[in-house]
Amino acid sequence: MNGSTAKSPLVAIITERDSSNICRPVYMAEKQYEQWKFIKQNHNGNYYLTNLMRALYDLAACPGGRTHAAIQQKIFGPFIMHYSLAQADRIELIALKVDQSLVSAEGQTPGLYQSEWVDEENNWVTQGTSKKAMALSHKWKGAHMAAIPGKFDDKGEAGRVIGEHITKSYRAAFSASEVQTQGNHFSLFWMNNDFKDRAHVESIVSFIQQAKLKNTSVRWLVHGEGAGVFVEAVKYLSTQPQAGVLKDTASNLAEQAVYFSNPRGKDCREKQLEALCEKVGLNYVGTKINDFDILFNGDARDKFTDKAISAGGVMGLSGVTGYVGYTALSNGYDAIMAGSSIATTMVMGTSAYVLAKDKATTFGGYARNLPKVVSSALGKGNQQWH
Template sequence: MNGSTAKSPLVAIITERDSSNICRPVYMAEKQYEQWKFIKQNHNGNYYLTNLIRALYDLAACPGGRTHAAIQQKIFGPFIMHYSLAQADRIELIALKVDQSLVSVEGQSPGLYKSEWIREEGNWITQDGLKGKMDLSHQWKGAHTAAIPGKFDGKRDAGRIIGDHITKAYRAAFSASEVQSQGNHFSLFWMNNDFKDRAHVESIVSFIQQAKLKNTSVRWLVHGEAAGVFVEAVTYLSTQPQAGVLKDTASNLVKQSVFFSNPRGKDCREKQLEALCEKVGLNYVGTKINDFDILFNGDARDKFTDKAISAGGVMGLSGVTGYVGYTALSTGYDAIMAGSSIATTMVMGTSAYVLAKDKATTFGGYARNLPKVVSSALGKGNQQWH
């Protein structure tokens, strides 16, 4: 093979038959093939194996025709992949190694963890060891419990606070005292506040499929920004049933339930979440809206607007913009979603404006609780169960 870096026979691990997005097949040395074949067949539900397969598919999506004589390198998490683009019609995988220096600091690597109730601490404690799969055999009241938290300072804070969300969200199934016993745990998928990584979407897909394969009941608690990622994963399942064993689009996930707590993200209004769950057969338990999260949650923003308009009518004002600066608020919201640096100024300015203008009892609650509005937008207010 002219230009090939291989010194032994090559075998294809990713080809055009695997996906319509493949531009160049991925080859590897024959002696590596059996290991990668195992990974390819068994990655569902395993965070690390899913990332390895995703890396191969990313390589295979590299447009054909472009060649490089030098050995190429791809880094993802603690993994370093070396490969060759010496030939225009293929990619040759040379080696894969693990570099522990690339692991996130302070044990915050994204992945699957176990949050366990520790009697001496009187709290849920997230262990440092990453898990390959959920321990579906560990169940409370007939189902395994799994949580996907949004933004927190770290996975320990997330586990401690999300444990409270779980007991409140599923209070109809169990009480806090029933599950707060030594050794009880829930699975926690920690994204380390990176909610745009496609690998997280694929990992959630794998976890859902893992439970489906085992025919196991799972109670999901999806919080904050993680709701948007979860929506992407479930949408993928509904539009790409060939991604796994999920062949039906109705009633195929009936043994899995989900509750959304303080959701944020695209398509995360309460009615949208409920409709999506119904579409794929997920048992929709409910949604808890943080009414103070008016910048990042559409339902909370609607409630805020309704109250503001009502208050404006009581005062006999010509429009809501003259009363609470709603135009400024709406513009500021759009700016925040676009990453504008004026976000803090806008929120603080709007808050002061509302405080100065508010005189109506129907809107007074929002004025009195503006610190919570600001905290939800810029601080840690959205972490709590309000």
């Protein structure tokens, strides 16, 4: 094959016979074909290999035959893939390697972990070693439990707090006493507070696909900023055609249920979350809104605005501005605490609502609970179940 980067005969591993979405085939060196067979035979249950396989199908489905002279690289946990886009009519998979230093990654490395109930601690304890797949056979009341937390100091704190969210969000399925037993665990996908890494989206897609491939029930608890990443993963499933062995994993996901707790991120309003789940067949259980998270959650912000408008009407003032002393700020994320003439300052977008001390009680819960509003925006308030 003229211009090929390979030094040995090539064999096609992905072609139009696999899917009508394939725009150009994927080749690899014949002597490495056993690696491809291994991936196809073992990806079920290993989300790194599933990511790798899906990435190849995505590349093959890319329209336009884009080319790039340099050797490309993608990393999926301990697996490293090198490939070439030098030829417009094909993709060449050059090498697959295993980085042994990543096989037993510990510390705060993003990845899949298990949070286990330990009687001596009377709490959930997150294990130090990451896992290559969820232990789907480990179930609580008929379904495996999996959590995707938002922002926490570390995965240990995430596991402890998220355990409470799980028992409260799924109280109709089980009680805390039923699941808080020695050795019981839930899967925890820890992103180490990096919620913009596309690799995390791909990982969540793989988790969902792995459960579908094994026809296993899963209950998801998706928290905080993790909701925005989960939404991107579900959008991927709903818009990106799946090929080969993954073609039936993007819809009819009724065996998987999801509950959103204190969600943050794009398209994370309650109605949007419910509609997205319905689109791919996920069993939508519910959403818990942190009413004090007025900066980062649209539903909480709307509720606060409605309260402000209502309060202004009751006081007989000229709209919200007349009541709260509305003022534009150059940076809406600055929380300003002033002297005795001002009781509170609430920040919203690029504006601040300043509540006069003698009228603050009209806002009821918002004025009395200002510390929770500030904590949700600038501290750890959004971590808790309110």
